[in-house]
Amino acid sequence: MSAATIQHGGEHEAASVLRWVKPPQQARTREALVRLLDAAEQLVAEKGFDETPIVEIARRAGSSVGGFYRRFADKDGLLQAMHERFCEEARVTTDDALDPRRWEGAEAAEILREVTSFVVQIYREREGLFRAFLHRGVVNEEVQRRQEELFEYLSDALERLLADRTDDITHPDPELGVRFGLRVLLGTLDDTIAVRTSAPALDDERLVTELARMITRYLGVSDAQLDCARGDGAQDSTKRRKQR
Numbered sequence: 001m002s003a004a005t006i007q008h009g010g011e012h013e014a015a016s017v018l019r020w021v022k023p024p025q026q027a028r029t030r031e032a033l034v035r036l037l038d039a040a041e042q043l044v045a046e047k048g049f050d051e052t053p054i055v056e057i058a059r060r061a062g063s064s065v066g067g068f069y070r071r072f073a074d075k076d077g078l079l080q081a082m083h084e085r086f087c088e089e090a091r092v093t094t095d096d097a098l099d100p101r102r103w104e105g106a107e108a109a110e111i112l113r114e115v116t117s118f119v120v121q122i123y124r125e126r127e128g129l130f131r132a133f134l135h136r137g138v139v140n141e142e143v144q145r146r147q148e149e150l151f152e153y154l155s156d157a158l159e160r161l162l163a164d165r166t167d168d169i170t171h172p173d174p175e176l177g178v179r180f181g182l183r184v185l186l187g188t189l190d191d192t193i194a195v196r197t198s199a200p201a202l203d204d205e206r207l208v209t210e211l212a213r214m215i216t217r218y219l220g221v222s223d224a225q226l227d228c229a230r231g232d233g234a235q236d237s238t239k240r241r242k243q244r
Contacts, residue, residue, distance in 0.1 A: 018096075018097045018114065018115075018118040020122060020125075021092045021093045022092070023089065023092045032063060032071075033071055035062060035063065036057060036061045036063060036067075036068060036072075036078075037082055038061070039057050039061035040057045041129060042060065043056060043060060044082075044128040044129055044132060045127070045128040046128070047128075048131065048132070049075075049079065049131070049135075054075060057078075076136075076140075079132060079133075079143075080142060080143070082132075083143055084146065086126075086133070087147075087149070087150050090150055090154075091153055097118060098115070098157040098158060100160070100161055100164075103161060108162055108168035108219070109168070109212075109222075110228070111161060111162065111165075112212060112215055112219070113212040115158070116185065116208055116211050116215065117212070119185065120189065120193075120207055120211070130190070130193065131194045133147070134194050154182065155182055158178055159178050159179070162174065168221055169220055170219075174219070178219070181214075181219060182215075185214075188211060192207065212230075
């Protein structure tokens with residue numbers, strides 16, 4: 001695959017090198033809180049939220065049960081704090097991953113495939129968190145509100161990035177198409193990774209391929225662009241971009 005590049009501090013970084021970004025920590029007084037949240041996130045990934053006792057979270061964080069309760073009323077309060085932090089990091093990550101400078105010269109299919117691959121990676125690495133957020137979001141209005149605000153933030157950023165590539169998209173309403181396609185993408189990942197349904201059983205590479213095919217074809221992106229984004233014809237794409 002040929003990736004567009006973005007310049008950071010005089011160095012060029014491949015567009016496909018997308019990464020989860022954490023905002024800077026504010027004050028040393030938050031260090032104990034950060035340790036508790038980090039410990040909880042690790043244990044949730046290993047065991048699941050409901051199966052992770054408070055005493056184990058406190059032990060891994062180098063704290064105590066009393067220290068936990070000085071910061072959280074209960075485990076639901078912990079989950080709220082974890083979700084707030086996740087949404088904050090997700091916004092920073094969105095700004096970095098969908099920075100237009102990162103994708104100069106990239107076609108719509110390349111952007112959509114790389115973003116799809118990155119989102120699948122995030123879901124896989126944090127599937128325990130997503131599962132907890134998904135289950136609590138059914139009954140918790142605060143989690144629902146933050147989830148919806150985050151979706152709107154991500155949708156707006158992807159729409160802006162693709163706005164200059166409407167010639168690549170034949171969907172009659174590209175703005176609606178991007179938002180609806182993103183809903184389907186995230187809903188599928190909620191189902192296949194967070195909920196762990198058994199069918200269809202796809203490995204992550206095949207899952208990325210099928211999801212990228214779904215969203216690009218739904219938006220009306222040409223098969224030639226999709227093949228190029230998957231690696232077929234990548235050298236020709238690189239040559240075209242260098243000539244621009």
